[in-house]
Amino acid sequence: MNSDELNRAFAALADPTRRAILARLASGEATVNQLVEPFDMTQPSISKHLKVLEQAGLISRGRAAQTRPCRLEPAPLQEIAQWVGMYTTLWEASFDRLDAFLQAPQPDQPDQPNPAARAPGHHHDQQQ
Amino acid sequence: MNSDELNRAFAALADPTRRAILARLASGEATVNQLVEPFDMTQPSISKHLKVLEQAGLISRGRAAQTRPCRLEPAPLQEIAQWVGMYTTLWEASFDRLDAFLQAPQPDQPDQPNPAARAPGHHHDQQQ
DNA sequence: TCTGTATATAGCTGTCTGGCAATATAATGA
DNA sequence: TCATTATATTGCCAGACAGCTATATACAGA
Numbered sequence: 001m002n003s004d005e006l007n008r009a010f011a012a013l014a015d016p017t018r019r020a021i022l023a024r025l026a027s028g029e030a031t032v033n034q035l036v037e038p039f040d041m042t043q044p045s046i047s048k049h050l051k052v053l054e055q056a057g058l059i060s061r062g063r064a065a066q067t068r069p070c071r072l073e074p075a076p077l078q079e080i081a082q083w084v085g086m087y088t089t090l091w092e093a094s095f096d097r098l099d100a101f102l103q104a105p106q107p108d109q110p111d112q113p114n115p116a117a118r119a120p121g122h123h124h125d126q127q128q
Numbered sequence: 129m130n131s132d133e134l135n136r137a138f139a140a141l142a143d144p145t146r147r148a149i150l151a152r153l154a155s156g157e158a159t160v161n162q163l164v165e166p167f168d169m170t171q172p173s174i175s176k177h178l179k180v181l182e183q184a185g186l187i188s189r190g191r192a193a194q195t196r197p198c199r200l201e202p203a204p205l206q207e208i209a210q211w212v213g214m215y216t217t218l219w220e221a222s223f224d225r226l227d228a229f230l231q232a233p234q235p236d237q238p239d240q241p242n243p244a245a246r247a248p249g250h251h252h253d254q255q256q
Numbered sequence: 257t258c259t260g261t262a263t264a265t266a267g268c269t270g271t272c273t274g275g276c277a278a279t280a281t282a283a284t285g286a
Numbered sequence: 287t288c289a290t291t292a293t294a295t296t297g298c299c300a301g302a303c304a305g306c307t308a309t310a311t312a313c314a315g316a
Contacts, residue, residue, distance in 0.1 A: 006147070007142055007143070007144060011139070013134075014142055015274085016131045016134075019134070032292070032293060042276065042277080043292085044294080044295080045274070047294060048274075048275085052273095068292080072215075072218065074215060074218045074219045077215050077219075078219060080208070080212055081209070081216070083147075084205050084208055084212065087150075087154060087205050091205075091206060143303095159262080159263090161263085169305080171262085172263090172265080172308095173306075176264095177304090191313095193262090193313070194262050194312065194313040194314065195261095195262060195263080196264095
């Protein structure tokens with residue numbers, strides 16, 4: 001749950017073209033040209049987007065002849081799911097418990113709040 | 129699951145200062161000055177961050193005397209959780225099923241892939 | 257009304273970003 | 287080796303962004 005990784009992952013996902021590329025890759029590997037095709041955009045622009053996605057760890061690239069097939073790498077998405085998971089108590093908590101939650105020691109440390117508040121059983125136990 | 133909302137939410141979360149602000153707000157409302165305090169940063173800079181968070185819908189602000197208490201708004205986080213959720217099949221799938229998944233019709237439409245692939249039962253049924 | 261406190265806005269700067277066209281590199285196949 | 291195809295890199299530009307200082311606005315209390 002490194003901060004830099006989250007920075008890069010979130011920043012990469014902030015662009016709709018890049019999210020569309022990931023959506024495409026979710027259905028299987030694709031070459032750069034295949035990824036260029038659906039977009040009204042030049043190949044260098046897509047290559048730049050791919051570089052951003054790669055540096056964020058969201059994709060990896062192999063080699064097959066002269067193509068560089070792109071594959072989706074789920075790890076950063078998992079990290080994001082985990083990060084967002086720390087806030088799920090905010091909307092999972094039932095109405096009458098909401099205030100208690102707001103008072104309770106919730107995620108607090110800049111960038112690594114409370115990793116133990118994920119499961120649907122919403123246990124309140126935690127450190128610090 | 130509007131694209132612009134996701135753009136703003138992801139972009140807002142790409143900054144560690146803003147994520148730290150959210151972490152702080154997860155434990156309850158706070159005034160601007162209270163949010164400034166833990167950071168080695170000027171008040172106008174924090175106010176700017178708050179504006180970004182507000183425009184992303186991640187926080188809202190009330191009025192109490194001359195303070196403007198900030199409150200965390202979970203809706204965009206829920207949208208992100210939902211968006212990421214569409215990719216969970218990629219790592220929930222067991223090893224021997226992975227290839228099948230990569231062949232199967234997965235999230236594809238730019239920015240609104242397959243909303244029906246969330247639950248832990250990982251059902252393969254879906255449209256198109 | 258005046259003072260102080262809380263917050264917002266304006267203006268500046270350097271850096272990052274997303275797009276493009278043009279060009280370079282890498283691997284294939286003849 | 288040469289031509290072709292696939293991809294990456296470079297250089298350019300306009301706009302966004304994060305930080306700062308200085309200043310403006312809003313409200314409270316005397």
